[in-house]
Amino acid sequence: MSAHILVAEDDERQAQVLRMYLRSEGYEATVVHDGRAAIDAARRLRPDLLVLDVMMPKADGLDVCRILRRESDLPVLMLTARSGEDDLLLGLDLGADDYMTKPYSPRELMARIRTLLRRAKGSTRQPEGGVLRVGPISVDPLHHEVVGPSGRQVTCTPGELTVLTTLAAEPGRVFTRRQLLDRTGGWDSSASERTIDMYMMHLRRKLEPDPRRPEYLITVYGVGYKLTPGRGTGEGGIEAR
Known part of the structure:
Protein backbone atom coordinates (compact mmCIF):
# COMPACT_ATOMS: atom_id res chain seq x y z
CA MET A 1 0.00 0.00 0.00
CA SER A 2 1.51 3.35 -1.05
CA ALA A 3 2.17 6.04 1.52
CA HIS A 4 -0.27 8.93 1.75
CA ILE A 5 1.40 12.37 1.70
CA LEU A 6 -0.44 15.52 2.75
CA VAL A 7 0.91 18.72 1.15
CA ALA A 8 0.04 22.07 2.71
CA GLU A 9 1.20 24.77 0.28
CA ASP A 10 -0.61 28.04 -0.47
CA ASP A 11 1.10 28.50 -3.85
CA GLU A 12 -1.28 26.47 -6.02
CA ARG A 13 1.15 26.11 -8.91
CA GLN A 14 3.92 24.82 -6.64
CA ALA A 15 1.45 22.55 -4.89
CA GLN A 16 0.46 20.96 -8.19
CA VAL A 17 4.11 20.39 -9.10
CA LEU A 18 4.57 18.61 -5.76
CA ARG A 19 1.46 16.52 -6.39
CA MET A 20 2.82 15.51 -9.80
CA TYR A 21 6.19 14.46 -8.38
CA LEU A 22 4.61 12.57 -5.49
CA ARG A 23 2.29 10.65 -7.78
CA SER A 24 5.15 9.86 -10.15
CA GLU A 25 6.92 8.29 -7.14
CA GLY A 26 3.86 6.14 -6.45
CA TYR A 27 2.53 8.07 -3.44
CA GLU A 28 -1.05 9.05 -2.79
CA ALA A 29 -1.13 12.85 -2.50
CA THR A 30 -3.64 15.25 -0.97
CA VAL A 31 -3.11 19.01 -1.36
CA VAL A 32 -4.51 21.83 0.81
CA HIS A 33 -3.77 25.54 0.63
CA ASP A 34 -4.09 26.98 4.15
CA GLY A 35 -3.13 26.10 7.69
CA ARG A 36 -6.61 25.38 9.00
CA ALA A 37 -7.28 22.99 6.11
CA ALA A 38 -3.95 21.28 6.87
CA ILE A 39 -4.96 20.65 10.48
CA ASP A 40 -8.39 19.36 9.47
CA ALA A 41 -6.98 17.09 6.75
CA ALA A 42 -4.29 15.68 9.03
CA ARG A 43 -6.89 14.81 11.66
CA ARG A 44 -9.36 13.38 9.18
CA LEU A 45 -7.09 11.54 6.72
CA ARG A 46 -4.25 10.45 9.04
CA PRO A 47 -1.57 10.69 6.34
CA ASP A 48 1.83 9.06 6.60
CA LEU A 49 3.71 12.36 6.25
CA LEU A 50 2.99 16.09 6.04
CA VAL A 51 4.89 18.45 3.72
CA LEU A 52 4.20 21.79 5.36
CA ASP A 53 4.87 25.28 4.03
CA VAL A 54 5.63 27.85 6.73
CA MET A 55 3.96 30.89 5.15
CA MET A 56 0.25 30.13 4.76
CA PRO A 57 -3.05 31.94 5.39
CA LYS A 58 -5.41 31.24 8.33
CA ALA A 59 -2.65 29.49 10.32
CA ASP A 60 1.02 29.46 9.45
CA GLY A 61 3.09 26.31 9.29
CA LEU A 62 4.67 26.85 12.71
CA ASP A 63 1.24 26.97 14.36
CA VAL A 64 0.11 23.93 12.39
CA CYS A 65 3.19 22.00 13.49
CA ARG A 66 2.72 23.05 17.11
CA ILE A 67 -0.92 21.94 17.16
CA LEU A 68 -0.44 18.62 15.36
CA ARG A 69 2.64 17.68 17.37
CA ARG A 70 0.52 17.79 20.55
CA GLU A 71 -1.84 15.26 19.00
CA SER A 72 0.33 12.82 17.04
CA ASP A 73 3.79 11.76 15.91
CA LEU A 74 3.00 12.48 12.24
CA PRO A 75 6.33 13.08 10.42
CA VAL A 76 6.56 16.71 9.31
CA LEU A 77 8.84 18.14 6.62
CA MET A 78 8.71 21.94 6.61
CA LEU A 79 9.23 24.14 3.56
CA THR A 80 10.30 27.71 4.15
CA ALA A 81 11.39 30.74 2.16
CA ARG A 82 13.03 32.05 5.33
CA SER A 83 16.78 31.51 5.23
CA GLY A 84 17.56 32.65 8.77
CA GLU A 85 18.90 29.86 10.98
CA ASP A 86 16.72 30.94 13.91
CA ASP A 87 13.57 30.40 11.84
CA LEU A 88 14.75 26.98 10.70
CA LEU A 89 15.66 25.87 14.21
CA LEU A 90 12.33 27.14 15.51
CA GLY A 91 10.55 24.76 13.16
CA LEU A 92 12.61 21.85 14.45
CA ASP A 93 12.09 23.00 18.01
CA LEU A 94 8.33 22.77 17.50
CA GLY A 95 8.67 19.14 16.44
CA ALA A 96 9.28 19.18 12.68
CA ASP A 97 11.42 16.24 11.57
CA ASP A 98 13.21 18.06 8.76
CA TYR A 99 13.12 21.26 6.73
CA MET A 100 14.03 22.54 3.27
CA THR A 101 14.50 26.13 2.17
CA LYS A 102 12.99 27.50 -1.03
CA PRO A 103 13.86 27.24 -3.83
CA TYR A 104 14.50 23.53 -3.54
CA SER A 105 15.10 20.61 -5.83
CA PRO A 106 11.98 18.43 -6.21
CA ARG A 107 14.28 15.39 -6.50
CA GLU A 108 15.93 16.21 -3.19
CA LEU A 109 12.51 16.72 -1.64
CA MET A 110 11.46 13.24 -2.80
CA ALA A 111 14.66 11.84 -1.27
CA ARG A 112 13.90 13.56 2.03
CA ILE A 113 10.36 12.18 1.98
CA ARG A 114 11.63 8.64 1.39
CA THR A 115 14.05 9.09 4.29
CA LEU A 116 11.38 10.27 6.71
CA LEU A 117 9.00 7.48 5.71
CA ARG A 118 11.74 4.87 6.26
CA ARG A 119 12.59 6.45 9.58
CA ALA A 120 8.97 6.48 10.76
CA LYS A 121 8.50 2.87 9.68
CA GLY A 122 11.76 1.72 11.21
CA SER A 123 11.10 3.42 14.54
CA THR A 124 8.36 0.89 15.27
CA ARG A 125 10.21 -2.22 14.15
CA GLN A 126 13.43 -2.57 16.15
CA PRO A 127 14.00 -4.42 18.30
CA GLU A 128 10.96 -6.71 18.01
CA GLY A 129 10.12 -8.56 21.21
Whole structure:
Protein backbone atom coordinates (compact mmCIF):
# COMPACT_ATOMS: atom_id res chain seq x y z
CA MET A 1 0.00 0.00 0.00
CA SER A 2 1.51 3.35 -1.05
CA ALA A 3 2.17 6.04 1.52
CA HIS A 4 -0.27 8.93 1.75
CA ILE A 5 1.40 12.37 1.70
CA LEU A 6 -0.44 15.52 2.75
CA VAL A 7 0.91 18.72 1.15
CA ALA A 8 0.04 22.07 2.71
CA GLU A 9 1.20 24.77 0.28
CA ASP A 10 -0.61 28.04 -0.47
CA ASP A 11 1.10 28.50 -3.85
CA GLU A 12 -1.28 26.47 -6.02
CA ARG A 13 1.15 26.11 -8.91
CA GLN A 14 3.92 24.82 -6.64
CA ALA A 15 1.45 22.55 -4.89
CA GLN A 16 0.46 20.96 -8.19
CA VAL A 17 4.11 20.39 -9.10
CA LEU A 18 4.57 18.61 -5.76
CA ARG A 19 1.46 16.52 -6.39
CA MET A 20 2.82 15.51 -9.80
CA TYR A 21 6.19 14.46 -8.38
CA LEU A 22 4.61 12.57 -5.49
CA ARG A 23 2.29 10.65 -7.78
CA SER A 24 5.15 9.86 -10.15
CA GLU A 25 6.92 8.29 -7.14
CA GLY A 26 3.86 6.14 -6.45
CA TYR A 27 2.53 8.07 -3.44
CA GLU A 28 -1.05 9.05 -2.79
CA ALA A 29 -1.13 12.85 -2.50
CA THR A 30 -3.64 15.25 -0.97
CA VAL A 31 -3.11 19.01 -1.36
CA VAL A 32 -4.51 21.83 0.81
CA HIS A 33 -3.77 25.54 0.63
CA ASP A 34 -4.09 26.98 4.15
CA GLY A 35 -3.13 26.10 7.69
CA ARG A 36 -6.61 25.38 9.00
CA ALA A 37 -7.28 22.99 6.11
CA ALA A 38 -3.95 21.28 6.87
CA ILE A 39 -4.96 20.65 10.48
CA ASP A 40 -8.39 19.36 9.47
CA ALA A 41 -6.98 17.09 6.75
CA ALA A 42 -4.29 15.68 9.03
CA ARG A 43 -6.89 14.81 11.66
CA ARG A 44 -9.36 13.38 9.18
CA LEU A 45 -7.09 11.54 6.72
CA ARG A 46 -4.25 10.45 9.04
CA PRO A 47 -1.57 10.69 6.34
CA ASP A 48 1.83 9.06 6.60
CA LEU A 49 3.71 12.36 6.25
CA LEU A 50 2.99 16.09 6.04
CA VAL A 51 4.89 18.45 3.72
CA LEU A 52 4.20 21.79 5.36
CA ASP A 53 4.87 25.28 4.03
CA VAL A 54 5.63 27.85 6.73
CA MET A 55 3.96 30.89 5.15
CA MET A 56 0.25 30.13 4.76
CA PRO A 57 -3.05 31.94 5.39
CA LYS A 58 -5.41 31.24 8.33
CA ALA A 59 -2.65 29.49 10.32
CA ASP A 60 1.02 29.46 9.45
CA GLY A 61 3.09 26.31 9.29
CA LEU A 62 4.67 26.85 12.71
CA ASP A 63 1.24 26.97 14.36
CA VAL A 64 0.11 23.93 12.39
CA CYS A 65 3.19 22.00 13.49
CA ARG A 66 2.72 23.05 17.11
CA ILE A 67 -0.92 21.94 17.16
CA LEU A 68 -0.44 18.62 15.36
CA ARG A 69 2.64 17.68 17.37
CA ARG A 70 0.52 17.79 20.55
CA GLU A 71 -1.84 15.26 19.00
CA SER A 72 0.33 12.82 17.04
CA ASP A 73 3.79 11.76 15.91
CA LEU A 74 3.00 12.48 12.24
CA PRO A 75 6.33 13.08 10.42
CA VAL A 76 6.56 16.71 9.31
CA LEU A 77 8.84 18.14 6.62
CA MET A 78 8.71 21.94 6.61
CA LEU A 79 9.23 24.14 3.56
CA THR A 80 10.30 27.71 4.15
CA ALA A 81 11.39 30.74 2.16
CA ARG A 82 13.03 32.05 5.33
CA SER A 83 16.78 31.51 5.23
CA GLY A 84 17.56 32.65 8.77
CA GLU A 85 18.90 29.86 10.98
CA ASP A 86 16.72 30.94 13.91
CA ASP A 87 13.57 30.40 11.84
CA LEU A 88 14.75 26.98 10.70
CA LEU A 89 15.66 25.87 14.21
CA LEU A 90 12.33 27.14 15.51
CA GLY A 91 10.55 24.76 13.16
CA LEU A 92 12.61 21.85 14.45
CA ASP A 93 12.09 23.00 18.01
CA LEU A 94 8.33 22.77 17.50
CA GLY A 95 8.67 19.14 16.44
CA ALA A 96 9.28 19.18 12.68
CA ASP A 97 11.42 16.24 11.57
CA ASP A 98 13.21 18.06 8.76
CA TYR A 99 13.12 21.26 6.73
CA MET A 100 14.03 22.54 3.27
CA THR A 101 14.50 26.13 2.17
CA LYS A 102 12.99 27.50 -1.03
CA PRO A 103 13.86 27.24 -3.83
CA TYR A 104 14.50 23.53 -3.54
CA SER A 105 15.10 20.61 -5.83
CA PRO A 106 11.98 18.43 -6.21
CA ARG A 107 14.28 15.39 -6.50
CA GLU A 108 15.93 16.21 -3.19
CA LEU A 109 12.51 16.72 -1.64
CA MET A 110 11.46 13.24 -2.80
CA ALA A 111 14.66 11.84 -1.27
CA ARG A 112 13.90 13.56 2.03
CA ILE A 113 10.36 12.18 1.98
CA ARG A 114 11.63 8.64 1.39
CA THR A 115 14.05 9.09 4.29
CA LEU A 116 11.38 10.27 6.71
CA LEU A 117 9.00 7.48 5.71
CA ARG A 118 11.74 4.87 6.26
CA ARG A 119 12.59 6.45 9.58
CA ALA A 120 8.97 6.48 10.76
CA LYS A 121 8.50 2.87 9.68
CA GLY A 122 11.76 1.72 11.21
CA SER A 123 11.10 3.42 14.54
CA THR A 124 8.36 0.89 15.27
CA ARG A 125 10.21 -2.22 14.15
CA GLN A 126 13.43 -2.57 16.15
CA PRO A 127 14.00 -4.42 18.30
CA GLU A 128 10.96 -6.71 18.01
CA GLY A 129 10.12 -8.56 21.21
CA GLY A 130 12.11 -6.44 23.66
CA VAL A 131 12.45 -3.16 25.50
CA LEU A 132 15.82 -1.40 25.51
CA ARG A 133 16.89 -0.37 29.00
CA VAL A 134 19.84 1.87 29.75
CA GLY A 135 19.97 2.69 33.43
CA PRO A 136 16.59 4.22 34.38
CA ILE A 137 15.65 4.93 30.76
CA SER A 138 13.57 2.42 28.80
CA VAL A 139 12.80 2.56 25.08
CA ASP A 140 10.12 0.42 23.45
CA PRO A 141 10.40 1.09 19.70
CA LEU A 142 7.68 -1.38 18.78
CA HIS A 143 5.05 0.46 20.82
CA HIS A 144 6.68 3.90 20.48
CA GLU A 145 7.02 4.30 24.24
CA VAL A 146 9.82 5.93 26.23
CA VAL A 147 10.04 6.11 30.02
CA GLY A 148 12.49 8.52 31.60
CA PRO A 149 14.42 8.48 34.88
CA SER A 150 11.42 9.98 36.69
CA GLY A 151 9.39 6.89 35.84
CA ARG A 152 7.05 8.90 33.63
CA GLN A 153 6.36 8.17 29.99
CA VAL A 154 7.52 10.90 27.60
CA THR A 155 6.36 11.63 24.08
CA CYS A 156 8.97 11.57 21.30
CA THR A 157 8.75 12.44 17.63
CA PRO A 158 9.70 9.68 15.16
CA GLY A 159 13.10 11.29 14.62
CA GLU A 160 13.79 11.58 18.35
CA LEU A 161 12.72 7.98 18.94
CA THR A 162 14.92 6.66 16.15
CA VAL A 163 17.98 8.50 17.46
CA LEU A 164 17.28 7.36 21.03
CA THR A 165 16.74 3.76 19.91
CA THR A 166 20.04 3.79 18.01
CA LEU A 167 21.90 5.05 21.08
CA ALA A 168 20.08 2.71 23.47
CA ALA A 169 20.84 -0.36 21.35
CA GLU A 170 24.56 0.14 22.03
CA PRO A 171 24.97 1.88 25.41
CA GLY A 172 28.24 3.69 25.80
CA ARG A 173 29.08 3.66 22.10
CA VAL A 174 29.86 7.07 20.65
CA PHE A 175 28.00 7.86 17.43
CA THR A 176 28.90 10.75 15.16
CA ARG A 177 26.10 12.94 13.82
CA ARG A 178 26.62 11.45 10.37
CA GLN A 179 26.37 7.91 11.77
CA LEU A 180 23.12 8.80 13.50
CA LEU A 181 21.78 10.27 10.27
CA ASP A 182 22.83 7.14 8.39
CA ARG A 183 21.20 4.89 11.00
CA THR A 184 17.98 6.85 10.64
CA GLY A 185 18.09 6.82 6.83
CA GLY A 186 20.00 10.07 6.50
CA TRP A 187 20.62 12.16 3.43
CA ASP A 188 23.54 14.04 1.94
CA SER A 189 23.00 17.53 3.30
CA SER A 190 25.42 19.19 5.67
CA ALA A 191 22.65 21.33 7.19
CA SER A 192 20.74 18.21 8.19
CA GLU A 193 23.40 17.27 10.74
CA ARG A 194 22.02 20.13 12.83
CA THR A 195 18.80 18.16 13.22
CA ILE A 196 20.71 15.63 15.36
CA ASP A 197 21.72 18.44 17.71
CA MET A 198 18.07 19.53 17.91
CA TYR A 199 16.91 15.97 18.64
CA MET A 200 19.48 15.69 21.42
CA MET A 201 18.40 19.02 22.89
CA HIS A 202 14.77 17.90 22.90
CA LEU A 203 15.60 14.48 24.36
CA ARG A 204 17.62 16.07 27.15
CA ARG A 205 14.72 18.33 28.02
CA LYS A 206 12.47 15.28 28.27
CA LEU A 207 14.84 12.82 29.97
CA GLU A 208 17.54 14.63 31.90
CA PRO A 209 16.94 15.92 35.46
CA ASP A 210 19.07 18.93 34.48
CA PRO A 211 19.40 19.28 30.67
CA ARG A 212 22.31 21.69 31.15
CA ARG A 213 24.28 18.97 32.98
CA PRO A 214 23.28 15.75 31.22
CA GLU A 215 23.87 12.45 33.01
CA TYR A 216 22.62 10.08 30.31
CA LEU A 217 22.75 11.73 26.87
CA ILE A 218 26.41 12.68 26.77
CA THR A 219 28.27 14.84 24.26
CA VAL A 220 31.73 13.58 23.33
CA TYR A 221 33.25 16.80 22.06
CA GLY A 222 34.69 16.63 18.59
CA VAL A 223 33.07 13.21 18.00
CA GLY A 224 29.35 12.92 18.69
CA TYR A 225 26.93 11.52 21.25
CA LYS A 226 26.42 8.48 23.45
CA LEU A 227 23.82 7.18 25.91
CA THR A 228 25.06 6.00 29.29
CA PRO A 229 23.25 4.42 32.27
CA GLY A 230 24.18 7.32 34.50
CA ARG A 231 26.06 7.25 37.76
CA GLY A 232 25.88 4.11 39.87
CA THR A 233 23.65 2.05 37.55
CA GLY A 234 24.07 -1.01 35.37
CA GLU A 235 24.91 -1.10 31.71
CA GLY A 236 21.42 -1.87 30.50
CA GLY A 237 20.41 -4.05 27.57
CA ILE A 238 17.39 -5.63 25.92
CA GLU A 239 14.70 -7.02 28.15
CA ALA A 240 12.17 -9.44 26.66
CA ARG A 241 8.54 -8.74 27.39
